[in-house]
Structure formats: C-alpha cells, structure tokens
Amino acid sequence: MHTAKNFALGLLAAAAVATASDVTQLKTDTFDEFVKTNDIVLAEFFAPWCGHCKALAPEYEEAATSLKEKDIKLAKIDCTEEAELCQKHGVEGYPTLKVFRGPDNVSPYKGQRKAAAITSYMIKQSLPAVSLLTKDTLEEFKKADKVVIVAYIDAADKASNETFGKIAEKLRDNYPFGASNDAALAEAEGVTAPAIVLYKDFDEGKAVFTEKFDVEAIEKFTKTAAIPLIGEVGPETYSDYMSSGLPLAYIFAETPEERKEISELLKPIAEAQRGVVNFATIDAKAFGAHAGNLNLKTDKFPAFAIQETVKNQKFPFDQEKAITLEAIKAFVDDFVSGKVDPSIKSEPIPEDNSGPVKVVVAKNYNDVVLDDTKDVLIEFYAPWCGHCKSLAPKYEELGALYAKSEFKDQVVIAKVDATANDVPDEIQGFPTIKLYAAGAKSEPVTYSGARTVEDLIKFISENGKYKASVIEETTEASAAPAATESPAAEEAAKEDHDEL
Template identity: 85%
Template structure:
C-alpha cells in the first residue's frame, strides 16, 4: 500500500473516531424501546438552533462516554423533527433533560450542565434509593445534604419497608433516604420503630413522622418538614415554592437585617400555618419589581403579600398599614378562612376587537374559558423582543381564522401578562396555549416553531374542531435570528425580565 493511501485511510479512521458518539439519537419509533431496554436513561430534548443546547453538546458527549462504562445510557431527541414525541413528554423549552427509569417513572434532571456534574448526578441516580445506616455511619449520613430522611424499622416489618422504598424512589431527586433496623440506635435518636426522622440543618434540626407508613402521608410530611419555616425566596428557590401547591407569603424588605427582624417577629404566624401557607423573605433591592406582580407598589417597603400559587391569585397587605404581628396574623387568618378577596389587576376591556382578540383580566373567563370555542392565547410582555417578532405573524394567523369557516369556533387571542392577572403562572414570554372547546382544564402549551404554518397545525391537531386554514407559502431566509425566534427556553425568556424571579 502506498504511503498516500495509508495516509488517506488514516484520515478516514480519525474522522470515524471523531464522529462516533455515545449519545443515542432517538426518534418516536425508537424512543419507547430504548427506554424499556435500559434501567436508567438521561434524555435531552433539544433544538439544533438553541444556543444553550450547543453549549451543552460537548459536555453531554463527554458525560455519555463516562456513563456508558457504568451502564447508564444517554440519549437526545431533536424536537424540530420529533414534535409529537416532545409534546408527549411536556417539553416547553430547550434543552429539557429528563431521567427515565422506564416509561412510567420520569423525573426532571436537576443537576449541573457540565460533564463532571452530569456524571456525578447520574451515578447518584444509579445507587440504591435507600442506603443502610448504622450507628457508625448515621452522623456522616446526616451531613449528606441539607435535608436527609432516616427510617427506623423492625427487621420483620416488610410493609413499612416497602412503603419507604416507594417513597424513596419517588423523592430520590429531593432527599437522600436511609434505613436502620437497630432498635438501640432508634432509642438513642428518641424514636421507636416504625418511625421516620427528617434531619435538617435549619430551624429545629429534625422532625419526626410516627404515624402509619403511607406513601402520600410521608410525601406530605417530607415536603412540609423540609421547607424552612421562613425561607428565602430567590431564583434558586422560586420554582420549588411555586410547585409546592400551597399559598406563598412574601416578606419584602430591603436589608438582610430588616428581613431577619421581620422574620423573627412573624415566626408565630408561620408556625401556626405550617403546611397551610409557606412563608419566605425576598430581597426588595434585588427583586423589588416582583412586588408589582403581586399587586403591591414596587417602591414602598417593607411589604407583605400572599400568592395563591395554584390559581395564581394575589392578596396584597395594605401598604399604608404597619406590618405588626397582630395585623399580619389577622390578615393571614382571614386569608386561610377565605375572608379576603383576591386583588385583580386588569386593563380596561377593549371597546372593539380586531382579528386578534385582546384579553384582559376582566374578560379572561368570558373569552378564554368559553366552552364552545377553541381559544389560542399568547401570553406576552410589551418589552419582550420575541413577542415583537411574533406580532405580525400572529396578526396574520388571526386574520386567516377570522375570514375562515371557523370564525365562530376558533379565537386567536393575546393578553399582556404583565398588566393583567391571569390564572396561569407564566414563566417565559411569549407563552402560547390552546384552550380546547369542551376541555378548558386541559390546555396545551405550544412548543413548536413560531410560524403561521406551525401554529395552524397546532390548532388543527389539539383543538376540538380540528380547524385548519390555508396560508400562502412565503419563502423566508434561513437565518440564525429567524430560527431563534421560533422558540426559546424559559430561562432564556426569563433573562429579559432582569430582576424577575
């Protein structure tokens, strides 16, 4: 073989190595089988144009190579090609990473986006959900995280052990779980089997669950006991408070000293409502603009408000009144008793409407929840660049449906979510949702490319009336900017809010 031929073959071999990937590229017809065939899978739902996805790619590849040796599979799905699969798994932004233990046990990936962080997180996921704890390892286990749970059980109590395993499997992303059958160790910890102790490095240090072991009861106990009595509300904790499912009371103050002082004063109120209302302080200097989202004046602190997170209702405490223990206690008690009406921020109802119906808080229910119509709603912010780019396309969409046979069955609508209270907690702009006729409680979030054609396809697929209209094809330049206008992650949208949570 000539030297030139050897050199060429060498280049081909090097190229093959360079392009080899340990990340499995999955499609709709291969996804289910791949997940079923592997005990643990990390899957990335991405879009080729997404900047965050591009930054993640080399880290993801490196982690996949390391994890492959430990039989942990890593995969990716192109959501611009596999739109149905991505919608099926609730993908709303890119990249979205999820951990699969079969098709039924799915959890969001909560680790870092660097190779070492991905590897470390997934190796932890591969370990047993419940670790055996002894008198020699208990103190070390308590320090494993800010919150850990240890069950003290009788060796013969199989029922409680099975319940513990189910809970640990479900909550393993949140807390480390341990177990001990040492009766002497249980006695030393002040409990008697069966019992579950939640150890924490804040508040009272530990909480004890001594009722009959039940999955839902333990979940509720863990969620309540693991939440600080009066925590700190910020970018790292905000989503946890929103997903807790119970109202959140905000204590706005500009200095750390003032926040500590008010927290100490209001501890009796927070203690009395533990598990009913979560309490947290918020830095008014850094996040004071969020007060406006709660219908408070954003320039008058300290301030107090409660948000009903499920219905996204706001209950601001009168800022002209002093925040005394007695006044806040009465306000919170009345709120819990249902005696306080929510504050509703709304623009005036428009006197006339165009092809895109303008929704405000005062007409939201009448329009969006009209059970006879499929209603597509764009939740936007006036300052949002992506919303401005979408505007002419959205107007065109409205005109197409207004002139079609579906004009009385489909409404194209928009609402300024910064100027109107809406039932949904909107975390990124624009957010587009379809509220189908006859199924208003099953709104579907749009996650495709923001083109007129894709929006029509979405309405036709997800709406009751399967309403599709014709649109003239327009040749557009394929540019990075145009691609990025198609969609974005919630985090990318949040960057435009500056001091929003």
C-alpha cells in the same frame, strides 16, 4: 529566541488550562459507548446560538466539576452538528437535558439550571430509591443533601417498608431516602420503629414522623418539614414554593438585616401556620419587580403579600400600614379563614376588540378563553420578551387566516399580557401558548412545537374540537425549535428585569 519559545509554550499551557472542561462533548459515534460505560450520565442537547444554553454553560461546567469525584458524568451534544442523534432522542428545543442510565434507560432532567441544583439532583439520581443504612453509613448519608429522609422500620414490617418504598419512588427527584432495620440505631436517634426522621441543615435540624405509615400523610409531612420555617425566595427556590401546594407569604425587604429583623418578628405567625402557609423573605433590591406580580407597589418596602399558589391568586397587605406582629397576624388569620378577597390586576377591556387576534385581559378572561363553544388558542406574553416580539407578526397572520375562514365563529386566536393581568394559569416562561378546546376547558393543551404559522395551524386542527385547518397563504421559512424566555432569564434578552 529561547525566551520567546518559552513564552509561547506558556501561553499554550495557559490556554489549555482555561479551556479544560469536565463536560465531555459527544458525537454520534461516541455517544452510545459513553452512556454504556458510565452508570449515570446527564446529557445536554444544545445549539451554539441558543441564549439559554449560553447562560447554562458556566453552571453546567461547575456542576460537572463538583460531580467528578462522585463519578457522575456530564456530557453535551451540539445539535447543529449531530442533528440525527438529537432527533433520535426527541429533542425539540434547547437546551434539553436528559438523564441516561445506559442507552435505553432515559428520563428527563427535572431540576433547576443552576450548578448547586444540578449537583443535588444528580446525586439523588445516582442513589437507589432507598439506600440501606447502618451505624457506619448514617452520618455520611445525612450530609448527602440539605434534606434527607430516613425510615427506621423493623425488617418484618412489610407494610411500612412497602409504603416507604412508594414514597421514595415518587419523591426521589426531590430528596435522598434511606432506611434502617437496626432497632439500636433507631434508639440512638431517639425514635422507635416504625418512624421517619427528616434531617435538614436548617431550622431545628430534624423533624420526626411517628403516625401510621400512610402515603398521603408521609408526603404531606415531608413537603411541610422540608421547607424552612421562614426561607428565602429566589431563582433556585421559587419553583419549590410554587409546587408545594401551599400559599406563600412573601416578606419583601431591601437589606439582609431588615429581612432578618422582620423574620424574627413574624416567626410566631409562621410557626402557628406551619403546614398551612409557607413564609419566605425576598430581596427587594434584586427582585423588587416581583412585587408588581403580587399587586404591590414596586417602590415601597418593606412589604408583605400572600400568593395562593394553586389558583394563582394575590393578597397584598396594605403598604400604607406598618408591618407589625398584630397587623400581619390578623391579616394572615383572615386569609386562612377566607375573609380576604383576592386582588385582581387587569388592564381595561379594549373598547374595540375586532382585530384578528383578540386582546384578553383579566376582566374578560373567562368570557373569551373559557367560552365553551369555541376553540381558543391563547398566547401568554411579556412586553420585554424577545421571542414574543419575533412571534408577533406570525401570530397576527395566524389570526387573520382564521378570521376570514369558515371557522371564524368557532376558533379564536387570542393573546394576554401576563405581566399586566392576573391569569389563573401558572406561566413558567414567555411566550406560553395554550389551546382551550371547546368542551374541554379544564384540560388545556400547551404548545411546544416550532413557532411557524403552519405548525400552529396543525396544532389547532389536531387538538381543537372542530379540527379547524386553514391554508397558509405564504411560505414560511424553516424555524428553529421553540425557545422560551423564563422570567428568571432576562439577561438573555439584554433587558434590565429582575423577575423570579
């Protein structure tokens, strides 16, 4: 009996260890006090049924444990139980993450949903925009993240101090910023004030800026120097490359050894094009399907392609040719000189496009979507996307309502398979729905509401030129807040996909 009791206690102890969490679950009556008594809190508003929330959970737990020693708290709120609290904080989809510095100082979390990214982002958020450094704190500050930026400026140089402060405020979500007025410390670091040193734990270890302090010049220097000469594209780095504003040259290869070998081969090109074209390897075994997004064959590696990230144009290198220093140099030089035409992937234009939802492909995209006389609501979807499949019958109903209304010649309901057609828009997840209003095609409005026919009609009437509202024929069941499947999250759809 004694043994059985000990065994039962042991099971309870093991269960307690297994369920111990460094994430604090908050309720309406504990939320305000928690954010008041902690300097900085990352709060996740979630729903138990949400697949994206389930995928985030282990990453969030790992980050909470990593941040515990820095006294940065992570919390979660179940919106199915605390609906009023979630509504108060403007939660429209799950998961929603917000950074709290007290109850009234709230900002959206803008980082990636991986443990390392959450940890890095929250450490940067916990620091002042610019940390004042001394010889005793500099070395520790250099280890705060993979990239840190330190300015060495005379205290009397108000203009340079002000300029650096502006950059720090603008980019504080991306990098930790520090500053020192100690001339001896600057000399020990090999610079003379005013200067900026970007310390990094890769490539040459640091980069130095000694030009005139100008916001645009410093920002360009920072974004260029902070990216590895030849980095690696993956779920955690993809958005950084896309937001850099520079074209990205992909090196696809199936083994680490082959990726290293080709990187060494092409290193002189990457060095010559630094600040003009970013270079990165990509694991062709894990992310080979992404080659298709660049109009490459997905079964022939190694391969090389350039993506113009701003215009979302693709420039695949002929896969029948060998990847040599001479061939890739000529290809990259021609790309930079504007001598290479982009490759356009498109399904055929439908012979019959008279349905209530117009089918858009790359070849008719401009004719349909950018028709300046019409309000065009377009859904960017993927065939494997579960949320897209759920939306399909409602979207068809929406199209039918407008097709037989007085607005049939003014409003177009359209859809495009964004995996089979090159589109100029940067699509982060599926489905993405945008309204291109007549007369305002350069400023599309992205839809983020619940995916009901009623709410989509309201969106069109509020944001379109023609304020076109139609009457829904059937009563819609209440819908959960819109979720979006990211190309990085196919696990949630139980499909075998390996998009970034």
